[in-house]
Amino acid sequence: MRFRDRVVIITGASRGIGKAAAFRFAEEGAKVVVAARTETTGIVPGTIYETVEEIKQKGGEALAVKVDVGIKQDIDNMAKQAVEHFGRIDVLVNNAAAFPSKPYTKFPDPDEEEWDRLMNINLKGYYLCTFAVIPFMKAQGKGKIVNISSDAVFSADPYRVHYLTTKMGQIGFTRGMARELAEYGININAVTPGFTAVERSLKTFPKEMEDRIVGGQAIKRREQASDLAGPILFLASDDADFITGQTLNVNGGQNYI
Numbered sequence: 001m002r003f004r005d006r007v008v009i010i011t012g013a014s015r016g017i018g019k020a021a022a023f024r025f026a027e028e029g030a031k032v033v034v035a036a037r038t039e040t041t042g043i044v045p046g047t048i049y050e051t052v053e054e055i056k057q058k059g060g061e062a063l064a065v066k067v068d069v070g071i072k073q074d075i076d077n078m079a080k081q082a083v084e085h086f087g088r089i090d091v092l093v094n095n096a097a098a099f100p101s102k103p104y105t106k107f108p109d110p111d112e113e114e115w116d117r118l119m120n121i122n123l124k125g126y127y128l129c130t131f132a133v134i135p136f137m138k139a140q141g142k143g144k145i146v147n148i149s150s151d152a153v154f155s156a157d158p159y160r161v162h163y164l165t166t167k168m169g170q171i172g173f174t175r176g177m178a179r180e181l182a183e184y185g186i187n188i189n190a191v192t193p194g195f196t197a198v199e200r201s202l203k204t205f206p207k208e209m210e211d212r213i214v215g216g217q218a219i220k221r222r223e224q225a226s227d228l229a230g231p232i233l234f235l236a237s238d239d240a241d242f243i244t245g246q247t248l249n250v251n252g253g254q255n256y257i
Ligand SMILES: NC(=O)c1ccc[n+]([C@@H]2O[C@H](COP(=O)([O-])OP(=O)(O)OC[C@H]3O[C@@H](n4cnc5c(N)ncnc54)[C@H](OP(=O)(O)O)[C@@H]3O)[C@@H](O)[C@H]2O)c1
Pocket: 011, 012, 013, 014, 015, 016, 017, 018, 035, 036, 037, 038, 039, 046, 047, 067, 068, 069, 070, 094, 095, 096, 097, 098, 121, 148, 149, 150, 151, 152, 192, 193, 194, 195, 196, 197, 198, 199, 200, 201
């Protein structure tokens, strides 16, 4: 129970990697703020309400908060709700992302709207969420921030230059912020997943590309969302108190930093 009574915010926790991490934090005693845009209000698959319901059914504590990480007001409300309901914020996992609208096609030249959409969610979103929690972590003298980037930045897959730019930017943000936050007892690190089998990626990744990636891994099986939970929890735990500004590459040995 490494996270007993700790409060963890995870953006993009209605599906995929964020949801898997939310479950694991709850299992380890955390009170989890499950955040995403979720349009509906019902307990429907792929929503924050479903994640929260599943956590509660297993005896955990969680709160659903509707947030678009492209909107500062939503983000400030997310931090406020976390503190109002659970009294503190110990961990932020910046995970919600925007993805290319036409994956694996040459980037249209120029498509400012598409470029801005990814920059806004993946860079400004991480920055705004981070700054929304800093005052609470500072007041506590301790906090952990984990930024989910991508191992695609190390192999520079073709035809998604805007996505790669944001994902590399998240690593730069992590390193820069580590220098700013250490004096307040706040650690900030990045995790770079490899190709991970979630509903969205299975729909958008061409099968031959997936086979090539898995074939190039040292561990020759598909990466699952649950494979990321352990590394995320480690970086969010007291065991990582002397680690900051780092990137943990979690991809079955597909590429190396
Ligand atoms: N899966 C992979 O192969 C892979 C590989 C490398 C890195 N990653 C990284 O891992 C992270 C999670 O990816 P995933 O594959 O688990 O994604 P996913 O299954 O598509 O889930 C994305 C999550 O983000 C939420 N979201 C999207 N836009 C949002 C916004 N503007 N505001 C708030 N929430 C938003 C979605 O919910 P709503 O749509 O309801 O808002 C959903 O909960 C991302 O940072 C991604 O870049 C994934």
